[in-house]
Amino acid sequence: MKQPSSASWVSTLALLTTVFAVSPSFGQNFQVNGRPASPQEYRASQLVDQGLNLLNQNQNAAACQIFAQAVQLSPGLAAAHADYGIALMKMGQNEPAISEIKYSLQIDPNQPGAWINLGALHQTQGQIDLAIVAFTEFVKRFPNNPEAPKISDLLQGLSKFNNSLHAEAGASAVAADHDGNGPDYFAEATVQGIQRWPASSMPLKVYIRPGDDVPSYKPQYGDILKRSFDDWSAASDGKVKFVYVKEPAAANIECSWSADPTQLANAAESAETSLAANSKGLVHATAVILTMPLTSGWPLTDNRLRWYLLHEIGHILGYTGHTRNPADIMFFSSRIPDEWRDLTVRDKNTLLRLYSERSQ
Numbered sequence: 001m002k003q004p005s006s007a008s009w010v011s012t013l014a015l016l017t018t019v020f021a022v023s024p025s026f027g028q029n030f031q032v033n034g035r036p037a038s039p040q041e042y043r044a045s046q047l048v049d050q051g052l053n054l055l056n057q058n059q060n061a062a063a064c065q066i067f068a069q070a071v072q073l074s075p076g077l078a079a080a081h082a083d084y085g086i087a088l089m090k091m092g093q094n095e096p097a098i099s100e101i102k103y104s105l106q107i108d109p110n111q112p113g114a115w116i117n118l119g120a121l122h123q124t125q126g127q128i129d130l131a132i133v134a135f136t137e138f139v140k141r142f143p144n145n146p147e148a149p150k151i152s153d154l155l156q157g158l159s160k161f162n163n164s165l166h167a168e169a170g171a172s173a174v175a176a177d178h179d180g181n182g183p184d185y186f187a188e189a190t191v192q193g194i195q196r197w198p199a200s201s202m203p204l205k206v207y208i209r210p211g212d213d214v215p216s217y218k219p220q221y222g223d224i225l226k227r228s229f230d231d232w233s234a235a236s237d238g239k240v241k242f243v244y245v246k247e248p249a250a251a252n253i254e255c256s257w258s259a260d261p262t263q264l265a266n267a268a269e270s271a272e273t274s275l276a277a278n279s280k281g282l283v284h285a286t287a288v289i290l291t292m293p294l295t296s297g298w299p300l301t302d303n304r305l306r307w308y309l310l311h312e313i314g315h316i317l318g319y320t321g322h323t324r325n326p327a328d329i330m331f332f333s334s335r336i337p338d339e340w341r342d343l344t345v346r347d348k349n350t351l352l353r354l355y356s357e358r359s360q
């Protein structure tokens with residue numbers, strides 16, 4: 001991530017993970033994946049298919065019950081354990097999910113999706129070193145897999161982020177952030193330098209481009225975006241204020257919607273922010289938010305959109321870095337559970353410190 005200058009810059013956003021179903025399509029006549037199977041294994045494979053259908057409908061609790069039956073019925077069916085792990089991680093049960101996926105890989109290590117999901121689980125918990133190990137194993141084993149280029153890019157981003165935290169923020173700051181013991185994560189948020197909007201720019205004028213003609217856009221998206229701006233403003237104790245304008249020419253901040261992932265610099269991101277600054281501070285920001293999920297296994301619910309928007313506004317306000325604490329909105333990766341997110345105390349404290357008089 002480059003420090004803002006008079007030219008526009010693109011922020012490094014949260015590295016989003018991808019959930020892959022790893023079960024094959026199963027045939028009939030007591031065969032699984034083209035080989036003879038016991039009645040128990042065949043029935044378990046049918047349950048796995050049912051579970052995957054539930055996952056695709058975001059019915060994760062029901063999917064967990066189905067997969068639990070499958071692994072009990074046929075403990076040696078690797079794909080059942082792997083997909084059970086997906087359901088568990090979507091329910092926020094990370095440790096059991098890791099155990100299931102690891103067990104699946106012990107049975108059959110030649111499962112590309114299982115290695116990706118294992119890396120994703122570690123990544124979403126801030127366990128960067130373990131995520132790098134899993135993603136590296138995937139690329140090593142499956143260099144010709146269609147997902148290999150994306151995972152290679154993800155590995156580069158994770159390695160760069162990990163190195164920057166240790167080298168620039170300092171080991172003690174990283175430890176405090178990762179453990180969640182510090183009152184804020186100012187060192188991590190300003191790792192590329194302190195950037196903020198000058199007091200003379202307040203209130204910041206926000207233009208939200210209508211999304212009615214954008215595929216997958218929903219009317220409530222604009223309301224969620226406004227609420228997210230308002231929540232950041234409330235967290236600032238009056239230091240940051242927003243007003244909404246009807247013309248982009250009058251705006252400091254422009255937000256738009258897109259259903260085309262190619263408009264973003266990184267194919268693994270769901271949103272992207274560009275900033276411009278001069279000697280006095282930030283002067284302009286643009287944000288593009290996708291209205292479609294990156295994968296079918298991760299639907300774009302209002303809850304997930306809420307996280308993306310809060311995170312993006314953090315970058316708009318001058319957070320040039322990320323925290324390793326998964327509880328914080330400015331965590332470098334999205335979280336898997338489908339739940340509504342609000343700003344944490346550490347998010348608020350970091351904002352107050354960034355815009356405090358003593359740091360001006």
